[in-house]
Amino acid sequence: MINKYYIERTAQAVFTVFAVVTMTFGMIRLMPGGPVSYIRSQLVQQQGNQVDMEQVNALVEVYTNVAPDDPLYVQYLEYMTSLLQGDLGVSMFYNDPVTMILASAAPWTVFVMSISLVLTFGLGITLGAVMAYIEGSRFDVSTTLVSIFLNSIPYYVMAIVLVYILGYQFNWFPTGGRVSSEVATGMNLAFLQSAFYHAALPIASLVITGFGIQALAMRGNSIRVLGEDYIRVARLRGLAPHDIALRYVGRNAILPMYTGMMIAIGFMFGGSVILEEIFAYPGIGYYMFRGIMARDYPLMMGAFLIITIAVVVGIYVADLTYGKLDPRAGSGGGNREAY
Amino acid sequence: MSKTDDTQTPTTAGTRTGTGTDRTSIRVDDPIMEIRNASVTFDMERGESRVLDDVSLDIERDEILGIVGESGSGKSMFASALLDAVVNPGILSGEVTYRPRGDAEVDVLGLSPEELRELRWEEISMVFQGAQSSFNPTITIRAHFEETIEAHNYNMEQAMAHARELLSDLYMDPDRVLDSYPHELSGGMQQRTLIALSLVLEPNVLVMDEPTAALDLLMQRSILSLLEDLQEKYDLSIVFITHDLPLVAGLADRLAVMYAFEFVEVGPAGDLIGNPTHPYTRSLLKAVPNLDTPLAEMRPIDGMAPDPVDVPQGCSYHPRCPLADETCRAEDPAYHSVSPDHQSACFHWEDSAEAIPLSTGGDERGGGDGEMRAFAGNQSDEPVVSLENVDVHFDQVADGGLLSVFQEPDTVHAVDDISLDVYENDVVTLVGESGCGKTTLGKAVIGAQRPTDGTVAYRGQDIWEAKDSRRGADIPYEHIRRSLQMIHQDPGSSLNPNRKVQASLEAPLKRWEPDMDPDDRQERILSLLEYVGMSPPGDYAQRYPHQLSGGEKQRVALIRALLMNPDVILADEAVSALDVSLRVEVMDLMLELQDLFDTSYVFISHNLSNARYFSGKAGGRIGVMYLGELVEIGPAEQIINDPQHPYTKVLRWSTADLDIEETVEDPPLRGIDIPDPVDPPSGCRFHTRCPEAREACTREQPTLGGHGDGTEHETACFREYDESHEYWDSEPVVEDDADATADDESGSWGHANE
């Protein structure tokens, strides 16, 4: 029953997020060297030994939304309530509300990720389809080799290589930041140019290491579909080659990749932590990394939460929409002979 | 239809021209297509593979030409050649001429790609075997029609109107079909939809390559009868390609028999069936199980069809031909005219009738002679397996609309309240359309399917109780499992591909008879292999499954089941996947082994001819199933020759006779498609399709026993009840009677398999 499926999926997604939130709460509360002791030690450093425990607790509550004196369940409820209200606490390092920091960072991460995703899949699918059509040609063989090779390089290695050579050695690309400080923020050409210019290397490192596997997947799927009877019938019916390529080969070859595509969204968000650090690109991942380095728990937790939610939502959307895109999904094959 | 006037006089033996013998002699008066010296070759590592060998044939305007051949005889290549659609890297040479009305002549092989594109589907169209795989699974049926119409620049509105008409001609609801995705249609509907799609541009020639092979016989016959209507209505010339000679015999005007990539005999259907002259045609007629040929006369053809790389010298049939002599081995026979329009490529066609006697037609109907009961064993009084009021219901996951969240899962009544006894040395054949529950019932018999209600007992011991309690059982479950074996339709799936035949066969012996000494074990396996005709057995024992042919795999599977010394073997469509000429052979073997091993068979088949052959030869029973119920059961010959239940009569009708006079009539049915097993019709489940249905049938359910003459032959139909039953007084159910059929809409014409 497909609707039962939807409900199950939704419940699953909500539960995953919920579990992650609970885990974050547990970590804040229980981790040795957690925020409470961290804040205390900060105060001790600042004010010498006469630290007022009440003051510590008040501070902790300001930053993390948790009052250490309350019973555990009250703490938990309060933490959840503030989360639901969009309050992720205050960053200790930046002294700004975490929500605000992440809200300003998120669009940039989304910007880089979505372009990378579009390019990775666009390039992969096009190449894969071309390779399948001229299967066995020199282009096919060499592209396959290159794809395998590039796919075997981790994106962060590629990132380091790119930033080192193109950034530091040749100075062709910026080595950090979102936009040049000289352009005015807004939807003007210079701003956009600068934004793309700064995003180019992170995008390149994701795309270069990511398109190969998609191209190979597309190639395999297309070759399989090209061998199907319905392609032969479609040709006999006199359909134009581009119709067959798009509606027959394309559609049936891309569909199985769709789920992978959605999961890639989540994966890329996860990868943004290292990637943005390498390029000093202030997105969500960058702040998460900063949070970890500075033991800035609220920031770290907030970023972690956002990334988790992105991953869960990506998979969730993939699950839900796949049924809409592929008419066969969820019908159980309808094999009547089985009775 | 008057035919040939310029037929060549019989060529003297030995006239050879160029690459082969002159076989251009098959001419007709008004050909719509002429094929001359068409060959298809593939370059293979082992040499050139010639899968169509210099064939020439005319297709008469408005005729139905049946092309018959076994798989691998080149018949599909011939089909592709008509549309110049031979798949790469095959190379087609020769001439294919298409003559639309008038004098126009189109050289099909000389067309530009664009001209060819237009010719296909607009003039010559094609229907393929696997309808499911002929549709793009991700777009709707409507999109298939629309894109075809668009690609050929036809007027969309008119063409779609035509499409709807075609769909209704094929007894489907156009709206419902058009809005469906391919997988939402049942196999029969897909195939009919594909036929409609192939006719949407109003072609003159329709080439059909095994269009019904994957379907139930009843559906096949129904489609055939619709085809005949279509052919008349739209003035089509149809080329119908099949391996099933009896199937096309009644439909086709002319028949052409293919063997080893060439036509060996061509002639009007009546002549060819009534007076076949080529030894291969004659053997083919004998090899195909049908309801008319006396059982004792059915004979498999010895030997194998030739390999396209290495076709025998001279007449390609000589290694298998009982008439072969020196001339045959040395020279390729030309066509000899049996009559002006009946040609046979055989030197000794005049002697073939004597050498290979046939008695087709109804003269020896039934054939209840001595030999028929040759295999009949002694059936015990006590049943080996006994089923009592068995139900098997499956919960089906439905994909309905939003509201279905709140619904209970649909229940499929795969088997409903069936009681059946299987005796020792018994043969029970279950027949019925796909989805009627015959496989489920078979599995319930051998304890492979737990019934949701009722009991299954093995020699008095409830099988499932034995399994659950383990201790208290009189007969241990292990023993029961071992005594009830199964062989599958696809023997490949039951053999481990990474194990040699020897190892596969040893496993059961090792498990069940661990004390047996390895030499004895080996001995036993080899002797059985030898027995089933796989010699040298030592060689076969060392092979892997992929090195065996389909028939050989089935034999290995059979041996494996028999090695357990079982009491009952469930043979689920065990011969359906085999070539027709092999079926009789394998069935014979199964029956011989039954004698040897004292087993019983539950044989499942959708084909009444096979059922009759198998059950009839062993003096067993045939049970007819419909929508989870047993509607008629009785001795094989009685079921075949004197069917009582209207549904059995339909099945009987669907089993094509070799009788050529009998044209394809409309089916004795009110609906082609089977109702949804999730929501079976009320009362008698057959009432939505039954031509005899009366109002009482929609309310009340007839039962098997308790009426009639108290013999073994039982029928669940009110027509078997005595005059006092209310059936006889109630109103007939008329199709247009909205009240009577309204709530059974889904069971009527055009039910979509949701």
Ligand code: SF4
């Ligand atoms: S008799 Fe000779 S020519 Fe005729 S089929 Fe047999 S082998 Fe061929």
Ligand code: SF4
């Ligand atoms: S009971 Fe009625 S509907 Fe059922 S088979 Fe007999 S006549 Fe037909």
